Amino acid sequence: MEKYNAIYQDSILNKESFWAAQAARIRWYKQPSVILSQNEKGFYRWFADGEINMAALCLDHQVESGRGDQTALIYDSPVSKTVKRYTYRELLELVSRFAGGLQQRGVTKGDTVVIYMPMIPQAVIAMLACARIGAIHSVVFGGFAPHELAMRIDDAHPKAVISASFGIEFDKIIPYKPLVDKAIGEATHKPPLHIFYERNGMYDQLDGVTEIEFDLLLQAEPAGPVPVLSTDPLYILYTSGTTGKPKGIIRDHGGYATALKFSMDQFYDARPGDVYWAASDVGWVVGHSYIVYGPLLQGCTTVLYEGKPIRTPDAGAFWRVVSEHRVNVMFTAPTAIRAIKKEDHEGSLLKRYDLSSLRTLFLAGERCDPPTWNWIRELLQKPVIDHWWQTETGWPMVGIMMGVAHQEPKAGSAGLPVCGYEIHILSDEGVELGKGKEGYIAAKLPLPPGCLPTLWNNDDRFIAGYLQHFPGYYQTGDGGYLDEDGYCYIMGRVDDVINVSGHRLSTGEMEELVASHPAVAECAVMGIADELRGQRPIALVVLKDGQHPDEEVLEEELVNLIREKIGAVAFFRNAALVKRLPKTRSGKILRKTIRQIADGETYTVPSTIDDPKILEEIRETLEERRLGLAFRM
Ligand code: COA
Ligand code: AMP
Numbered sequence: 227m228e229k230y231n232a233i234y235q236d237s238i239l240n241k242e243s244f245w246a247a248q249a250a251r252i253r254w255y256k257q258p259s260v261i262l263s264q265n266e267k268g269f270y271r272w273f274a275d276g277e278i279n280m281a282a283l284c285l286d287h288q289v290e291s292g293r294g295d296q297t298a299l300i301y302d303s304p305v306s307k308t309v310k311r312y313t314y315r316e317l318l319e320l321v322s323r324f325a326g327g328l329q330q331r332g333v334t335k336g337d338t339v340v341i342y343m344p345m346i347p348q349a350v351i352a353m354l355a356c357a358r359i360g361a362i363h364s365v366v367f368g369g370f371a372p373h374e375l376a377m378r379i380d381d382a383h384p385k386a387v388i389s390a391s392f393g394i395e396f397d398k399i400i401p402y403k404p405l406v407d408k409a410i411g412e413a414t415h416k417p418p419l420h421i422f423y424e425r426n427g428m429y430d431q432l433d434g435v436t437e438i439e440f441d442l443l444l445q446a447e448p449a450g451p452v453p454v455l456s457t458d459p460l461y462i463l464y465t466s467g468t469t470g471k472p473k474g475i476i477r478d479h480g481g482y483a484t485a486l487k488f489s490m491d492q493f494y495d496a497r498p499g500d501v502y503w504a505a506s507d508v509g510w511v512v513g514h515s516y517i518v519y520g521p522l523l524q525g526c527t528t529v530l531y532e533g534k535p536i537r538t539p540d541a542g543a544f545w546r547v548v549s550e551h552r553v554n555v556m557f558t559a560p561t562a563i564r565a566i567k568k569e570d571h572e573g574s575l576l577k578r579y580d581l582s583s584l585r586t587l588f589l590a591g592e593r594c595d596p597p598t599w600n601w602i603r604e605l606l607q608k609p610v611i612d613h614w615w616q617t618e619t620g621w622p623m624v625g626i627m628m629g630v631a632h633q634e635p636k637a638g639s640a641g642l643p644v645c646g647y648e649i650h651i652l653s654d655e656g657v658e659l660g661k662g663k664e665g666y667i668a669a670k671l672p673l674p675p676g677c678l679p680t681l682w683n684n685d686d687r688f689i690a691g692y693l694q695h696f697p698g699y700y701q702t703g704d705g706g707y708l709d710e711d712g713y714c715y716i717m718g719r720v721d722d723v724i725n726v727s728g729h730r731l732s733t734g735e736m737e738e739l740v741a742s743h744p745a746v747a748e749c750a751v752m753g754i755a756d757e758l759r760g761q762r763p764i765a766l767v768v769l770k771d772g773q774h775p776d777e778e779v780l781e782e783e784l785v786n787l788i789r790e791k792i793g794a795v796a797f798f799r800n801a802a803l804v805k806r807l808p809k810t811r812s813g814k815i816l817r818k819t820i821r822q823i824a825d826g827e828t829y830t831v832p833s834t835i836d837d838p839k840i841l842e843e844i845r846e847t848l849e850e851r852r853l854g855l856a857f858r859m
Contacts, residue, residue, distance in 0.1 A: 227631075227633065229630055229631040230627060230630050230631050230633055230642065233492070233627075233630055233645055234642075234643065234644075234645055236645075237645035237646045237674070238645075238646075238648055241262060241646070241672070241674075242261040242262050244645070244646075245261060245262070245272065245484060245646070245674065245675055246258075246261045248484050248485075248487065248488045248675075249261075249272075249273055249276070249480070249484045249675075251484075251487055251488075252278075252283055252483050252484060252487050252523070253278075253282075253283060253287050254276050254277060254278050254456075254480070255277040255278060255279070255453040256275070256276055256277035256278075256453075257276060258273035258274070258275055258276030258456060258480065259275055260273070260274045260275045261273060262672060267680075267685055269679055269680055269685075269688075270671065270672035270673065270679070271457050271481075271679060272456065272457075272478070272480065272481035272484070272674075272675040273456040273457070273480040273481060273484070273675070274455070274456065274457055275455075275456075276455070276456035276480045277453045277454065277455060277456065278453065278454065278456055278479050278480045278483060279357070279358065279360070279451040279452060279453055279454060279479065280357045280460050280479045280482070280483055280519060280523070281321065281325075281354045281355070281357035281358035281451055282358070282451035283483055283522075283523045284354060284357075284518075284519060284522035284523045285298075285314060285317060285318040285321060285354065285522070286318060286451060287523075288314045288522070288525050289314050289315055289318055291525070293314045293498075293525050294313060294314050294315035294318075295313050295314075295315065296313060296314055296499065296525070296527065297311045297312065297313055297314075297527045298312055298313060298314040298316075298317045298522060298527060298528065299311070299312045299317060299347060299350060299522075299527070299528050299529075299530055300501075300527060300528070300529045300530065300551050301346065301347045301530045301532070302529060302530070302531050302532070302533070302547055302550075302551065303345070303346075303394075303531070303532035303533060304532070304533040304538040304539065304543060305394040305395075305396070305397070305532055305533055305538055306394060306425075306532065309550075310347070312347065317350075317351070317354075319448065320351050320444065321351050321354040321355050321358060322355075322358065322448030322449055322450070323443070323444045323445070323446055323447075323448050323449075324351050324352065324355040324440075324443050324444055324446075325354075325355035325356075325358040325359045325448070325449040326443075326446035326447045326448050326449035327355075327442070327443025327444060327445070327446035328355055328356070328359060328361065328386070328443065328449075329359055329446075329449050330443075330446050331386070331419055331438075331443070332385065332418075332419075333356075333359065333361050333385050333386055333419070334359065334360070334361065335359060335360030335361065335452055335454065335458075336360065336361070336362070336458075337361045337362070337384075337385040337386075338361070338362045338363075338364060338382045338383060338384045338385065338462065339352075339356050339361050339362070339363050339364070339384050339385060339386045339387075339388060340363075340364050340365075340366060340375075340378060340379055340382060340384040340386070340387045340388070340417070341353060341356075341363055341364070341365045341366070341387075341388045341389075341508075342365075342366045342368060342375055342387065342388070342389045342402065342405075342406060342409075343365075343368060343388065343389055343390050343393075343402075343423070343508070344368050344390055344392070344393030344394065344400075344402070344532065345368075345393075345507060345508060345530055345531065345532040346390060346423065346425070346530075346532065347530060348390065348423040348440055349365070349390075349508045350508065350517070350518055350530060352388045352421075352440075353365065353461075353508070353514075353518055354518070354522075356461075357460055357461075357479075358449060358450075358451050358452065359449055359451075359452050360452040360454045360458065361385075362382075362459045362460065362461055362462060363460075363461045363462075364378060364382045364384065364461060364462040364463065364464065364474070365461070365463065365508055365509050365513075365514070366378050366464070366509060367507060367509025367510060367729075367795075368393050368400075368402070368507070368509055369507075369509070369729070369793050369794065369795040370509075370792070370793045370795070371405070371789070371790060371791055371792055371793040372405045372406075372408035372409035372412060373409070373412060373790070373791045373792070374472070374791075374792060374793065375405065375406070375409035375413075376408075376409040376410075376412035376413040377413075377464075377470075377471065377472060378464050378472065378474075379409060379410065379413040379415055379417065380413050380414050380415050381464070381471075381472075381474055381682065381683070382462055382474065382682065383415050384415075384417045385417060385418060385419060386417055386418070386419035386420070386421060387406060387410070387417045387419070387420050387421070388421045388422075388423075388440070389402045389403065389406045389420070389421070389422050389423070390402055390422060390423040390424075390425055390440075391403060391422060391423065391424050391425045391426075392425055394532070396534065396537055396538065402422075403422060406420065406422075418436060419436060419438070420432075420436055420437045420438070421437075421438055421439070421440050421443065422437065422438075422439060422440060423439075423440035423441070424439055424440065424441070454479055455479075455480075456478060456479055456480025456481065457478050457479075457480065457481075457679065458478065458479055459476045459477065459478060459479075459682075460477050460478060460479045460482060461476075461477050461514065462474045462475065462476055462477075462682045463475045463477065463511055463514060463617055465511075465616075465617040465618070465730055466723055466730050466731050466732035466735065467691065467721075467723070467732060467734070468721045468722040468723065468732060468734040469732070469734050469735065469738070470732070470734065470735040470738045470739070472732075473681050473684075473687065473691065474681050474682030474683070474684065475511075475617050475618055475678045475681065475682075476678055476679055476680060476681065476682050477514070477620055477676075477678070478679055480675070481675030481676050481677075481679075482519070482620060482675070482676045483519075483523060484675045484676065485620065485621045485646075485674060485675045485676025485677075486515060486519055486520040486523060486524075486620075486621060486676065487523060487524065488645070489515075489520065489621045489622060489644075490502075490520050490521070490523075490524040490526070491524075491629050492627050492629035492630050492645065493613075493621075493622050493625060493627050493628065493629060493644060494516075494520075494555050494557075494586070494588065494628060494629065495555070495585070495586065495628040495629035496520075496521070496524055496526055496554070496555045497524075497526075498524055498525035498526065499525060499526065499527075500524075500526045500527070500554040500555060501526065501527045501528075501529065501551055501552055501553045501554050501555075501583070502516070502520075502521040502524075502526040502527070502528055502529070502553070502554065502555045502557075503528070503529035503531065503547065503548070503551070503553045503555070503556050503557070504516035504517045504521075504528075504529075504556075504557040504558070505531055505535070505544065505547075505556070505557065505558040505559075505562060506557070506558070506559070506591070506728075508530075510591075510617075510728075510729075510730075511615075511616070511617040511620060512557065512590070512591065514620075515620055515621055516557055517529075517530060520621075527551075529547065529551055529553065531547060534562075534565075535558070535562040535563075535565045535566050536565045536566060536568075536569050540569070540570075540575060541565070541566045541568075541569035541570035541575050542570065542575030542576065542578060542579065544556075544558070544562070544566065545575065545576045545578070545579040545581060546579060548579065548581050548583065548584050549579035549580045549581060549583075552583040553583060553584055554583055554584065554585050555584075555585060555586055555588070556584060556586070556587050556588065557587075557588040557589075557590070558587070558588075558589060559589065559590065559591035559592060559727070559728030560589050560591070560592055560593070560594040560595065560598050560599075560612075560728070560760065561591075561592065561727040561728050561758065561759055561760055562728075563589065563598050563601075563602050564598050564757070564758050565758060567598060567601055567602070568758065573605040576605055576606075581606065581608075584606070584608060585608065585609075586608060586609045586610075586611060586628055587602065587606060587608060587609070587610045587611070588610075588611045588612075588613060588625075589610065589611065589612050589613070590612065590613050590614065590615060590622070590625075591725065591728030592725040592727075592728050592760040592761075593612075593640075593716055593717075593718065593760065594612040594640075595638075596637035596638045599612065599637055599638075600637065609626075609628065609632065609635070610635075611625055611626045611628060611635060611641070612625070612635065612639070612640050612641065613625025613626070613640055613641055613644075614640035614641075614704075614714070614716050616702065616703075617730070618677060618678045618692070618700075618702075619647075619673070619676065619677045619678070620676045620677060620678070621644075621676050622644050623643070623644055623647045623649070623669065623702075624640045624641050624642065624643055624644060624647070624649065624714045624716070625640060625641040625642070625644055626641045626642065627642075627644060627645070636709075636713050638715060639709070639713040639714060639715050640714050640715070640716050641713060641714065642712055642713060642714065643712070643714065645674070646673070646674025646675070647669050647673070647674060648669060648670035649667060649668075649669055649708070649714060650667075650668050650669070650670060650699065651663065651664070651665040651666070651667060651668075651706065651707055651708055652665050652666045652668050652696055652699070653665050653666070654666070656695075656696045656697075656699075659707070661707075661708055661709060661710050662707055662708075662709060662710070663707055664705060664706060664707045664717060665705065665706075665707070666695075666696070666701060666702075666704075666705060666720060667702045667704045667705060667706050667714070667716070668696050668699035668700060668701050668702060669699060669700045669702060670698065670699055670700075671693075671698055671699060671700060673700055677700075703719055703720060703721050703723060704716050704717075704718065704719055704720065705717050705718060705719070705720045721734075722734035722737070722817075724752075724753030724761045724763060725753070725760050725761055726753070726756075726759050726760065726761055726762055726763065726795065726796060726797050727758075727759040727760065727795070727797070728760070729795050731763070731792070731795075731796055733751040733752055733753060733763055733817075734751075735792065736751040736763055736765070736788055736792065736796065736798060737749055737750065737751040737765075739787055739788060739791050739792070740765050740767065740784055740787070740788075740801065742787075743780075743783065743784060743787065744770075744773075745769055745770060745773040745775050745780060746767055746768070746769065746770065747768045747769055747770040747771070747773075748767075748768045748807060749765050749766060749767045749768065749801075749807075750765065750766045750807050750815045750817050750820060751763050751764070751765045752764065752817040752818075752820055752821045752824075753821065754821055754824040754825060754853065754854050754855075755824070755825045755854070755855050756797075757855070759797060762797050762798075762799070763788075763796060763797070763798050764798075764799075764800045764801070764802070764824070764853055765784060765798070765800070765801040765802070766801075766802055766803075766804045766807060766820065766844065766847070767780070767784070767801050767802065767803055767804065768803075768804060768805065768806060768807060769803065777802075777803050780801065780803070781800065781801045781802075784798075784801040785798055785799060785800075785801070800851065800853055802847050802848070802851045802853060803847075804843065804844060804847050805843060806837075806840050806843070807840070807844075808820065808835060808836070808837075808840040808841050808844060809835075809836050809840075810832060810834040810835060810836060811834055811835075811836050812834070816832060816835065816841075819831070819832065819841065820844055820848075823841070823844060823845050823848060823854070823856065824848050824853055824854025824855070824856055824857070825854055825855055825856060826854065826855055826856030
């Protein structure tokens, strides 16, 4: 623990000198002299007077340091049967040209650009091109439905939307153009420019005026990197909150670059020249930090994988990628490992591949259950590191800092606080709880560099959602505890957010949608345990007086509604009718107790419950419908 303790304590006790030293390890146009400051609203800022450009760090700097001929990106797509490599020099050329094309069409520093794309290199090119000219990208996960895209367009007010002709899910083609058209139709803000990458044939014709081809922009003169302030936004990434409206997390250039560099060195122990593979999606924060920016600014080779852990073509797919590309550091979600475990329990597919290049497997995005962790650890015979973080922080908060010391992880724990994060467990009243006591997980302010400075155009929501409940702390939205050795156990969200296959979704939003059905008087949506996906949402529905729809028909309508408005990824499959919902005397629905019943957890009947008999009715309904692991046959 000594090495870890020393660096961790330094990061907490000497914040400014610690992060100034880390910032000095990246290239600035203007070195910052102000390390930590507060703006007029009291929000913390890192390196306020520094000037930098993230894309230049990822590309120009690498080429100038002699990495021009090194592979920067490997696109491996079993679904399109393609493997393509781009050197740093080639990627720089493509990004510079695309950036020039954007500039030519009027996109400049401070403009926003929405990117809605599958896992193809053009998504990475578009992101880096925006960063290069100081435009702010907002990538929307391709699995989201048009309504979700429309909400993000209306909040971000983009000058351009960049998309592709289609995505591929297993063997299913998903045309994107109709989804983009529908979203723009629904949105109030109409982006003046729509750019589409044509993947072997377009489904719809482009009008050539507002709608243009991606490749056309590549014909432009290359644009150089535009120096921006450290605090200027690099991107907005929308994430689910407790309401139907997603939260626009802002990421800056300088703090983020400093934090990512530090995390690549000290957390992931990924060295320049290594092959780094995050099997995630560019639409999530993991994709932003560890498919695109982190590996490239570290001079690694990053893998962009357009496939799944199973059925593309089998449960050996991940191990094929590791062995074929000699992956050194890998990152995925526990769901993916559970999916592989289900189909290749003995690891016979895994054993077919040479995995000698792999040093460490990192897991995050959702809680890693000990059986899954033990299974993969035994099979791989390598360190498997769970770690905890959020879209808001942009990089790990808790885990094992593999670049510092190979501290032994503990099953069920996400690890130890990472440098810069002072983790506290608080009661609802903000009182610090002792070791082993479960409470709200909060991080003392200021947060380290890289974390959200505020929400896009919404300082009030930033304060209300994160800072207000525990003054002086950032409220993470997760609950958990610390053990005697300081290891952190994340026990799940304390709000209306769930994690389905590592995808963060809002049950609050689903509840708003279910409640909009004309037959529904009130409803509760909560995440129940799912063996593969970690959690999945279900609804309990109370009908309006005089409404007598067939339960199956209503369920289908509600399932389709969530699919159409949020997307198939929500994996919303069940809505059960109940006569009443259990509530406290003040009218709060007891969602947590319902979830505990479904999951077969022991629970105490809240003393404030209005009518305890309702819980028994709910239990009977869940059992009858076999909803929840507790009632599986
Ligand atoms: N675009 C469009 N649709 C998508 C999508 C995307 N990017 N991702 C998922 N979907 C769709 C699926 O096609 C499926 O549609 P269907 O209901 O019509 O069949 C639906 O959303 C549910 O998908 P999912 O829950 O992923 O189930 P699955 O059977 O398709 O795949 C797994 C199961 C385990 C293979 C898959 O969930 C997986 O790879 N999980 C790991 C995800 C991950 O890495 N998350 C971490 C992010 S950090
Ligand atoms: P996202 O913002 O999509 O990265 O989701 C962040 C949320 O996912 C966190 O607030 C947690 O609820 C959950 N999460 C992420 N990683 C872990 C982990 N290692 N263990 C438990 N929960 C996790």
